[in-house]
Amino acid sequence: MHLEEIEIIKAVSESKSLSQAADKLHMSRPNLSQKISMLEKDLGMQLYERTPQGINPTRSGLMLFEFAKRVSIMSEELQVELASLGESFTPDVSIGISLADGVELIPPLVMAYRHGHPDVTFHLDAGYEPELFKKLLDSATDFAIVEDRTMESRLRIELLGQEELIIAAPNCPPYSRMAQPVKYEKLLPLPMVIYEWNSGRHMVGNRHFRVYHDSGLKDNNIVLRADTHEAMIAAVRAGIGWGSFPKCIWERYKDDSSLIEIKIDTTPILYDVSLATVEGRPLSPIAQDFYEFVKSNINRSFFFE
Numbered sequence: 001m002h003l004e005e006i007e008i009i010k011a012v013s014e015s016k017s018l019s020q021a022a023d024k025l026h027m028s029r030p031n032l033s034q035k036i037s038m039l040e041k042d043l044g045m046q047l048y049e050r051t052p053q054g055i056n057p058t059r060s061g062l063m064l065f066e067f068a069k070r071v072s073i074m075s076e077e078l079q080v081e082l083a084s085l086g087e088s089f090t091p092d093v094s095i096g097i098s099l100a101d102g103v104e105l106i107p108p109l110v111m112a113y114r115h116g117h118p119d120v121t122f123h124l125d126a127g128y129e130p131e132l133f134k135k136l137l138d139s140a141t142d143f144a145i146v147e148d149r150t151m152e153s154r155l156r157i158e159l160l161g162q163e164e165l166i167i168a169a170p171n172c173p174p175y176s177r178m179a180q181p182v183k184y185e186k187l188l189p190l191p192m193v194i195y196e197w198n199s200g201r202h203m204v205g206n207r208h209f210r211v212y213h214d215s216g217l218k219d220n221n222i223v224l225r226a227d228t229h230e231a232m233i234a235a236v237r238a239g240i241g242w243g244s245f246p247k248c249i250w251e252r253y254k255d256d257s258s259l260i261e262i263k264i265d266t267t268p269i270l271y272d273v274s275l276a277t278v279e280g281r282p283l284s285p286i287a288q289d290f291y292e293f294v295k296s297n298i299n300r301s302f303f304f305e
Contacts, residue, residue, distance in 0.1 A: 003075060005039055006068045009047075012036065013065040016054045091123035093287045096132035096144030100229065100246040101163055101273045105302060106145060106294070113293050120286060136278055142287035143277045145294075147246075148204050150276070158275045158295070161303030165204060165269035166250040167262040168233075169242035181263040184213050191223040191241030195232055204271040212266045233259075244269065248302065270304055 011021040012032075022032040040047050047061035057065055097106050103126055110122050125132075125141055132144045133152055150157065167187075169175035178186065194217065209215050223241050226232035229249045236243050237258045245253075253259055275294065277283065283291060 003071075005035070006071050006075075008032065008035055008039070009061075009064055009068040010072055012048065012055065013057050013061065013068070016056060018055060089121070089123075091121045092284075093120065093290050094123040094125060094141045095290075096125050096127065096135055096141040096146070096276075098129065098132065098145060098147045098273075099126055100249050101147055101302075102126065102145040104248045105273075105299060108299070109294055109297055112297060113290055117286075120290075133276070136276060139278075139281070142283050143275055143291055146274055146276050148271045149274075154279055156277045156279045158277075160273050160275060160295070160298050161300065162270040163273050163302070164247045164304045165208075165244045165271065166247050167242060167244050167264060167269075168236055168250060168253070168259050169262050170236055170239040171258050171260045172239060175242065175262065176260060178262070181265040184209065184264050184266060187242060187262070187264070188215065188219060189221055192220045193224045193226060193232055193235045193241045193243040194220075194222050195226060195229070195243065195245075204269065208266070208269045247304070268304065273303065 008021075008025065011024045012018065015021040015024065018029050018032055018036075022029045025032065036048065043060075043064075045060045046058050047064060048055040048057055095102075095106060097103055106124060110124070114120060123141075125135060127135075129146050129148070129150070132141070132146055133150055133155065135141045136144055137152070137154060145160070146157075147163070174190065209217070209219075221241075224235050226235055226243075229245065232243055232245070233249075233253055235241070237256065242262065250261070254261065275291065277291070282288075
């Protein structure tokens with residue numbers, strides 16, 4: 001059965017009028033009547049009963065109508081899928097952005113840049129640092145905004161500023177009863193929710209506590225790892241444990257009455273926010289221009305002072 005016959009079955013069964021169906025199919029009534037007769041002959045069964053009021057599907061016609069509807073939907077889906085194969089979006093600038101600071105800082109800069117360069121298109125590729133560094137080295141992105149440091153010698157890092165990690169806990173005992181600033185040793189035995197294990201920030205916390213408290217994350221009572229900030233906040237809000245968040249993330253939730261900020265008795269926990277490029281690999285003129293635009297127009301008030 002051809003797709004044209006499928007559309008005929010649909011149109012006739014839905015209209016129950018040869019004239020209306022013929023108009024819908026953009027063919028003459030006699031031509032449509034002939035095609036139905038040929039289809040009935042090929043199938044060896046009557047599909048429609050002709051009456052003075054119009055035509056009605058027989059039992060076979062109804063069965064064929066249900067089949068025709070399914071085939072028509074599948075045909076439309078196939079056309080959409082085939083059309084999408086020919087569609088593509090090739091941006092002028094591709095930027096890797098870290099999942100906290102990069103997501104917060106770069107979109108406003110893209111908007112500001114496009115005021116003067118409305119034809120420039122962008123790809124913002126959000127991810128964790130290991131993914132961002134790999135994509136940089138694989139030439140999948142032009143440059144990246146990353147959190148903390150890297151030991152990769154092939155990358156060139158330009159510091160933009162430093163951001164602070166905030167410790168947040170459920171607004172319930174024992175956290176709500178602690179006199180602040182809290183000695184970090186008192187947090188160690190309490191359940192901890194940790195952010196994605198391979199992030200730059202994982203290393204920040206580890207390094208800070210090793211320097212100031214001679215203990216690493218292995219000494220904490222880690223009970224849950226969450227790979228998104230939303231999941232991590234939800235876990236803390238649910239009372240599972242305490243966790244550390246970039247200040248830009250904490251700003252979104254600081255007025256939530258189910259959460260409290262915990263001040264600890266050390267210097268602020270800081271990490272670098274930097275631009276990363278591949279050493280010796282030149283950027284395209286547009287990518288280089290936006291790179292310089294980011295450096296010149298970054299929101300300095302965002303960083304810890």
